[in-house]
Amino acid sequence: MIAHPxxxxxxxxxxxxxxxxxxxxxxxxxxxxxxxxxxxxxxxxVAGSFLGHFLPPDASAEFLGLVAKATVETLAIATAGIALAFILAAPLATAMTRNLSVSRIGPGRGYRIRAVTRAGVRVVVLLLRGIPELVWALVFVRVLGLGPAAGVLALAITYGGMLAKVYTEILESSDARPAHALLGSGSPRLSALAYGLLPNAARELVSYTVYRWECAIRASVVMGFVGAGGLGQLMDQAMKMLDGGETATILVTFLLLVLLADALSAGLRKLLD
Structure with missing residues (x-):
């Protein structure tokens, strides 16, 4: 008989x-x-009675037209917000990444200034991602009024900080030897990023960006409750009117939207394999 270790x-x-x-x-x-x-x-x-008010879902042509318009608006808010967040996150992550610092490969002039700059950028990123997008949406609704613009800016700020933090962690966990070799030979930081770090980190960066786009779709629906447009604003109106059928239709649409986003992200990940 064999004794298992x-x-x-x-x-x-x-x-x-x-x-x-x-x-x-x-x-x-x-x-x-x-x-x-x-x-x-x-x-x-009580729960059964409450859920019974949601049946049957509203399938009238007029309401389905409103739902279709709100769905397109939700996708536009999420996509535009992530695009602006990426534009904000890319330079912040580049500034924070220690693998792109010349001081990491040897002593150089201004390394103290660069260290202080990186610390300052980290504080900015902490402030951006530390305040929830719902709070930013409330602020921008007061400034810009009701509509999707408030949701786009709220996503851009909060998700810009999140993307910058995770981009930095991905770049710093990648093999730094190619980037250090390029920096040591006199290449600029952007060249070291493009040819030294991105080839190994591109898949993770794209995967996380797509994941954040999925999260942005969900967040854009929540922000609609404070007047930022999209399906959330339509659902808020339906719930205030105590119309369970309309609410059920919006919920089904939202679930289908999340499934579509998940399928698109899975397809993109397969292309990157």
Missing amino acids: RDPLALRRASTLVLALIVLWPLLRLSKFHPAALFEAGNLK
């Missing part, structure tokens, strides 16, 4: 699990998380 990391994994449970339990208590309440008879009756 004991997992040398079993004790460590068990200890980590126990520690996680010890930390998680008081957090669940503080958040008043009681999932059993969902299955109480009274609560199930």
